[in-house]
Amino acid sequence: MSETRANLLRSTPFRLALTFAFLFLLAFILSGAIVYQLMSASLARQLDQSIKETYSLIAATYAESDEEDLTTAVRDHAQFSQDKDQIFSLTDKNGNRLAGDFTASGLPEGFSMFAADLPGVSPGTEYRAYSGTVGGNNLTVAFSLSETEDLERIVLMSFGWATLFITGLAVCGGAVLASRVQRRLDGIASTMVDVSHGRLDARIPLIGNGDDIDAVSAQVNAALERLSALVDGMREVSANIAHDLKTPLNRLQMILESAADKTVSGEDVSTELTDARAESQQINSTFDALLRIAQIEAGARKARFVDLDVGPVVETIGEVYADVAEDDGKSLSTMIVPDTKWYVHGDRDLLMQMLANLVENALRHCPPGTAIELSVTGGGGHVLIHVNDNGPGIPAEEREKVFRRLYRLDASRTTPGSGLGLSLVKAVADLHGAAIALEDRNPGLGVTVSFPAVASA
Structure with missing residues (x-):
């Protein structure tokens, strides 16, 4: 098992799969971070809009020199928010509370952030507040950030689990794909080993899906077919040369032996020499023709x-x-x-x-x-x-x-x-x-x- 794992880690297809998985994961993380930032900004805008709308609704109840309706509106809104997700403060110009859940002091006009310390609220709970002056009084409307933070936390956890799932899927998928490709590459290597050992009839198995490996394998098989035919042709030519040249060489040997015998006895050997020259010329012509055919087949004259x-x-x-x-x-x-x-x-x-x-x-x-x-x-x-x-x-x-x-x-x-x-x-x-x-x-x-x-x- 350890050897198989080591071979898989050394496999080029597996490394390519891991590389593409890493690039995909990196792109997923970057896109997720961008989406998270855009979502956070959108939630913040929606929260500010809700705060501003609530503030405007309460401020609209104020009539000149009549604070009763304004005070009642602040008190009613405070009572409706039992879980303190929304808190309100109405103070006079001296900072005395007229209505609301808390006394807002030191908050600037407009939007601001502060940590509230109220009964029934976790210490340090963050609020987003909007403050302004209504009829000489200070009105503050604040919404808790807990819902927004919970939503962002859910999104982050979901994104984290999705990242882990994609990573595992990419690694497992890469391993499966790499093992399939590696088996095909091993088949090619095994075929080449067989060919190197003289088994010229060995061919690379094809799966028939027409992909790049199949196309290359088909080309290699075609080359092996040509190689096999060439080797068979060479064997046949060698056998034919040995067979067809044996007769003229035997005749040449017999002629030379006859000439040698006549030389010993002092007879004329001119006829034998003429015949020997004719036989040698025929042999040379055969080799010249073979050489010329080989040169033509090599494409030297193109x-x-x-x-x-x-x-x-x-x-x-x-x-x-x-x-x-x-x-x-x-x-x-x-x-x-x-x-x-x-x-x-x-x-x-x-x-x-x-x-x-x-x-x-x-x-x-x-x-x-x-x-x-x-x-x-x-x-x-x-x-x-x-x-x-x-x-x-x-x-x-x-x-x-x-x-x-x-x-x-x-x-x-x-x-x-x-x-x-x-x-x-x-x-x-x-x-x-x-x-x-x-x-x-x-x-x-x-x-x-x-x-x-x-x-x-």
């Missing part, structure tokens, strides 16, 4: 992005590969609407590399007689580049896999290539914020890369 028209890029690729396709028994055509500009924000060299890889992929895996078509269209705020063919296509279940590094279909394992061409295409598209879609054209494959369109440069 600084070179400009607004450009992709029409000339597509036309250039079509012109470069048209003869290659013809030599290979295939056809390559380019269709672009004349006098139309298709602007995107990107890197010209990377876009050309992307299109070249798509065209080469179609040329490599399609049989003679295949027709390949390059085209550009637009609509809905996007620029679409299409690479279509009427070749064998790609099975639907394989279309997402072909963008993985070093992934090759079973039918293409006997053809040249490293399995990185479409991976580079995906990396370039992602860098440009573009989406790639593969669709069945019955027969053939349609590849559409959708770029966000920009205004004309």
